[in-house]
Amino acid sequence: MAIGNLPNALGKAAQEREARDLHFEPLDKSSFTPMYFQIQSHLLKMIKSGDLRAGDPVPSEEELARVYGVSRMTTRQALQSLKSQGYATGQKGRGTFVTQPKVEKDIAHLAGFTAEMRSLGMRASSRVLEAAKVDADDEIAAHLEIAPGAPVFRLVRLRSADGTPMAIEEGSLSRDRFPEIETVDFRNASLYQTLRDRYGVAINSADEILEARAANRKESELLDIPLRSSLLVISRILRSADGRPIEAARSLYRGDRYRAVLKVFASVTE
16 A cells, blocks of 8 residues: 655655656555665565656655654665666765666676676677777887887777766777787677687786776767766776786766676685
C-alpha cells in the first residue's frame, strides 16, 4: 500500500515529483531492519524503476521525515547511504540529486572496454580520434623495448557506453611486431581480439600505475564533463606470456562514472 503524496507538506520540487506519480511505501516499524535502511531501499527502488531518473532531485531530509514520520537523523542516514553507493550526490545550497551509479573497475582483472561494458549490460561503442603510424619517442621506446624512432602504431579512441562518453584510451604498439595493424578499422574491431586472432598474441599480464588528476579542456570536451573534473588515469604496459611488452597504454576514465576496486589477500596475519 502506498502513502499518498503530501503537496502541502512538500515543497515545489516534491509537487513536481507528484506529477510523475512518485509514491512512498510505508515503513515496517515492527521489522528488525533499520528504518534508515528501509527508506534507502525505497529510494533505490524508485531509481531503478525509473520513477527517479539521473538529474532528478531526491526528497530532502525534511521531506522524507514528514512522509515517513521519522527523525531527520534517520533520513540523513538514508540519504548518506544512497550517496555512498553512488546513486546520489549532494550539491551545496541545492539539495541531493540522482546520479548514474559508478562503474566499478576491477584493476586486478584485465579486460577490454567492450567486454567490461557487456558484463554490465551496456552497449560499448568507439570513436577513433587517432590511428596513425608514428616514430617512437624515448618514453614509448623504453616501454615497448624498441629503439627510439622505431615505427609504432598509435591508437586513440573515445569509448562510450549506451551513448555516454566514458573514457579516452590511448595505446602504442610496435609495427615491426604487428605489421599492417593500421589497416584494421578499430571503430568496430576489438584491439585485443585483433591481436589474438590476427597475430596470435594474447595479453598475459600488465604493469599498472593509477593516478588522479583534473581534466584539461580537450578531455573535458570529449568526455562531456566540466573543465577540471576528476579523472581516473591508468597507465599500463601490457605483456604476453613470454614477458615481452605488447602495448604501452593509458586510459582516462571519468571520475564521476568510475571507481577502482581491488581485492587484496593477506599474506601474513598476526
